[in-house]
Each structure stands twice: as C-alpha cells, then as structure tokens.
Amino acid sequence: MSDHDFHPLVKQLLDGDLTLAELPAELRAEGEEALRLLAAADRTPVSMPAVTWRVMAALERRRRRIRPWLLAPALAIAAAFILWIWPARLTAPPPLVTVRFVLVAPDAKAVSLAGTFNQWDAHATPLVRAGATGVWTATLSLPAGQHQYAFVVDGQRWVPDPGAPAVDDGFGRRNSVLTL
Amino acid sequence: MRPGAEPTDGDIVRAVLAGERERYAQLVERYRDRYARYAARMLGSADAAEDAVQDAFVRAFDQLAQCKEPDNFVGWFFLILRNRCFAERRRSRATAPLEAADSVAAADRTDGGAETAERRRALQLALLELTPDQREVFVLKHVEGLSYGQIAERLSTSVASLKMRMHRAYDRLREQLREHA
Structure with missing residues (x-):
C-alpha cells in the first residue's frame, strides 16, 4: 500500500457501504477528502439533439451511394432490350425510377417537396409523417435523369436535403441534386 | 402492438428489419441522450x-439483424457504444487532456463557483x-449512479472484480489529484 492509497474502510465509504460517522475518528479527515473527490464528479446531463438527424442522414447518404451501382446494370439491360426489341421507341420518354425522400423534422407541422419534377410547386407533393416520429417521407416515380429539389417546411422554410449534394440556385438558396 | 400504445424497442427493430428504415429514427431519438454523458466522460x-x-x-443499424433480443436493444446498443469509446480512447489518447479541459470548462460556465470548476x-x-476499465466503472457508478450489481449485469462480470477495479481507481485518482494540486 503506497502513501496515496485510501484506507480500505475509506474505500467502503466511497462505495456507499459505510457512512462518515461509522469511520474511526482517525480516518475521518481521509474520509472527508475522499468524499470531496466524489463530489467533484461532473454529473451534468448531456444532450445530443443533432444525433438523430446525423444518423439518419448518414444512413440515407450511404443508401444513395449504393443505388447507382445497383441501377446501372439494370438500366443498361433495359436500354439494350429496348434497342433490340423496339428500335422505333428510341425517342420514348426515359424510364421511371421509384425514389423515397426522407426528412427528419420533429418540430415541423407540414413538409412538402418542391422541385424541377413538379414545377417547384410547394404544395404539390406533401410528405407524410411516420406515426409520432419526426420522420417525413414521400415516395415518387421520377424519370431517369437529373432533378433539383428542396423540402418546404411549414410552407415557408426551404431546406436542402441534408443527405444529397446541393448546388447554388442563383438566388441565394441551395437546391439538392438527385441523379437517377 | 396495441393500438395507440408506444411501440416497444422490439416492435421498432422488427419494422426496420422488414424494410421501414425511417423507423430507426425512433430508436435513435429514444436512446441518443441516455448514454451521452457516459460517452462524454469516457472520452x-x-x-x-x-x-x-x-x-x-x-x-447498430448495420448489425441490427444480429440483435438477439430486440426488446433489449438498448443493452445491446450500449455494448457497441462502449467498444467504440474504448477504441476511440486508444486512438486519441495523446490529445485527450486538452479536450477534457475544454469540455469541462464549458460545462462549468452554467454552474458557477471557480473552486468547484477547478475541482471538476x-x-x-x-x-x-x-x-x-477503471474509468468506466467510476463513470457508471459515480456519474451514472448505477449500483455494482447493475454494472455487473450490464458488463457480464462479477461485483468482486468491479470493486477491485474501482478500489484501484480510487487510489490512482488520489495520486493524480495530489500530484497536480
């Protein structure tokens, strides 16, 4: 036992198995020193409100990164099939791709989607809240190609998608970009 | 699940595994703060x-299918967070003292008392x-307020070995505090 070691009875005090009054008189001062040490433990609560958004954005980003690899062969096969079977359809519209948009906005009363695919109409494409969570989703079928969009929160606040790349819209706002 | 009842962790885990990925936000919301202080004090x-x-x-999302007791998601999640904290501590040991001083100083601004702040x-x-290992048992008992029995259950170890770890921690803390007094 070194000079720094607490007496075994003082350790029991720290563990909550003894009270200061139960220590022998000669150990009281050491007991008080030990209790001062415990009182210095920082028990301030810690809150991390941004973590929900950050986790869901990370998962969404990764899903989108994966999708082009999955889609590319499928689109290539579809294109080859169309060329082989039906050459006259070369001018046909691009294939539709199903996309799910997700925004975590626990305090929002309403969320909608505005973009090049709905002429930037802030009322045309509302998102649906998933139960009591703050997660809003909308599933759309969009033509393959590039689209720009933003979420509209409570009919006023335009928010770029945290999980997608964005470009300047030329009017001081950022538009998210989706390439299908 | 009963209509109107709060979904259990198991309900949510099963829904996420069935393809409702966005439901995972409910689990994150439910538990993100529970071990925030543990992680802050460990790191x-x-x-x-x-x-x-x-x-x-x-x-945890990536490994969700391996969660053997979906209704005890939080216990399983704690072990993942614990591993992450231990790995991070090993990686960033050289820079930790400065970070700690900064984070504690920030916490103390709301508390007042220069002496209390300095002790903390x-x-x-x-x-x-x-x-x-020593830091963890101190944090779980004296910051999170768990009993030795609860810590032993969470970490799948014995109360006797936890007490041994803690008693060494008391001595080392006293030594450190005296050296820097």
Missing part, C-alpha cells in the same frame, strides 16, 4: 462523444489517466 470531449454516439447508432476539471483530467 473527455463533447464533440468526440457525439461522433461516437452517432457512429455507434450507424453500426482536475478530476476529469485525473479520470483520463485511469485505464479505460
């Missing part, structure tokens, strides 16, 4: 703790000098 930095909690949730700062720095 000595609020920023590092937030990164660790985020990363642990992403890892000194103890947090001393905690970072303990082994991760």
